[in-house]
Amino acid sequence: MLMKLRIHIHVLFFVGVLLPGASSSSSSSSSEEEQGGSQSKGASHEHWGYEDQESWSSAFKHCSGTSQSPIDVDTNGVTFDPSLPAITLDGYDLTSEPAGLTLFNNGHTLKLQLPDSLQIVSGFNTTFHAAQLHFHWGTVAVPGSEHTIDQVHFPAEMHIVHYNSKYEGLAEAASQPDGLAVLGAFIGIGLHENKEYEKILAALTDVSIEESNTEIPGFNVRHLLPNDLRRFYRYTGSLTTPPCFQTVTWTLFNDTVSLSRRQMAALEETLKADQSRQLNKNFRVPQLLHGRSVLASFTDTSSPGGVSPARHDESKAAGIDVHSSTGVHATESLPKGDILAVAFGILFAVTLLILTVFWCRQRKTHSSVRKESWQDVSYKQTKTQDV
Ligand SMILES: [Zn+2]
Incomplete structure (x- = not known):
């Protein structure tokens, strides 16, 4: 049964909740109300759900644009661009963050609010501040990444949303052509528990009900990403949820991270939306490229993650991963082997x-x-x- 999300949401709500940075919710029971407190209300309320994606554009005109996300990355069709600068992150280590971080179930996703001290300091022609990270996932039978590699889904995908520092905050940046930069990481399934992701997943039961939130201790957010940030795909696209603003510069890392099967099951089965329905399969189907080019920062695109695209298959994923103690892939040793x-x-x-x-x-x-x-x-x- 597909998701049937029935939440009253207006445009500003999406900016705040799916891309919230403007909304650092620490105690709200309703993100909509929270947004209403700081933003002008009045935008028309609209419903949307993942089960009727094709109808999004009737209420949100941008959703039928020609630069939509996610996309399928055809590794034979990407263009190697040696001038793509490496991504450099700063401030991602929140281990000593005294305030903790807010984890939130908004009925569409599991979202972790991030302070704007987390930054992408190089990789673009300006600095980007982090606002939040969230996940897309499926079920044990249906892999739920949004982007696909050669038409193959990964079990899950994480997005870290950043906004251009030239804007006041996420709410302002979200509708600007150069407003957003999202880092995407594919999540596979491996044999080992991922201790870094567990810092989030251990709190899942505390946010199982829609619109609930909890505080988790700070940790090094960098460890949620693959070890190697040098190998990535780049293209221009959109928010993958209404209002589908075409304002995102996407970076999809080639190397993957992995969770144990138990951890993936926890993500797939713990959260609820609408009080009773399970929150899963929260991914939009790949959109047409419409002539857009996809760049790659590396030449060997034949094996994403140094591996074949991860399917929802433990043995396959187990073959993929080279775990470090953190459960994050350690693929940087490969060149030495070569x-x-x-x-x-x-x-x-x-x-x-x-x-x-x-x-x-x-x-x-x-x-x-x-x-x-x-x-x-x-x-x-x-x-x-x-x-
Ligand atoms: Zn997303």
Whole structure:
């Protein structure tokens, strides 16, 4: 049964809740009310749900635009762009954050509010402040990432939403063409518990009811992302929920992170929307590119994450991951392996060459000295080897 979200939401609510940075909800029981307190009310209330995505555009005109998200990344069709600058993050370590962080079930997603001290300091031509992160997921049978790689879904996807520092906050930036930068990480399933994600997932039961929130201790948010931030896809798109503003510069990391099957099940089965219905399958289907290009910061796009795209399959995912102690992939060791392989290859080739030259010389000498008895000698050697 698809989701049937029936929440009264207006445009400002979405800006605040799906992209809230303007709304640092710590005690609200209703994000809508909270937004209403700081923003002017009056925008028309609209319903939307993931079960009727095709109708979003009737109430939200941007949803039928030509730069919508998510998309399918066709790895054969991406363009390598060596000029794409690496993403550098600052302030992501909130381990000593005294206030804690607000985790919130808004009926559409699980959302963690982030202070604007978290920043993308390079990777774009300006600084972006973080506002929140949230998740998209499916069920045990239906993988729920929003973006797909070569038309394959991952079990889940995390988005860290940032807004351009030239704007006052997320609410203002969300409708500006250069307003938002979202970092997307694909989440697969592995054998090991992910201790970093557990800092969020351990509090799931506290926010199982829609519109409920809780405080969790600060932690290093960087550890929720893949180790290697150098390999990513980049394209321009939109919010993946109404009002679908086409204001997002997307960065999708090639390397993935993983949760244990138990952790993924907790994400898929704990939260509720509308009091009783399970909150899952909260992903929008991939949208058409309409001529947009997808850039890649790396050349080998044949194996996302250094692996085939993660399917909702433990054995497959288990083969994928190279876990560090944090449960985050440690794929940066791969280039060293490549270098070793090349070195051994060269060593082997040189050794083979020397042996071949040596053997040829020996044979030449041998045949010239004992030309007449060559056949006999050769025959005897063969007999010896057979024994
Ligand atoms: Zn999202």
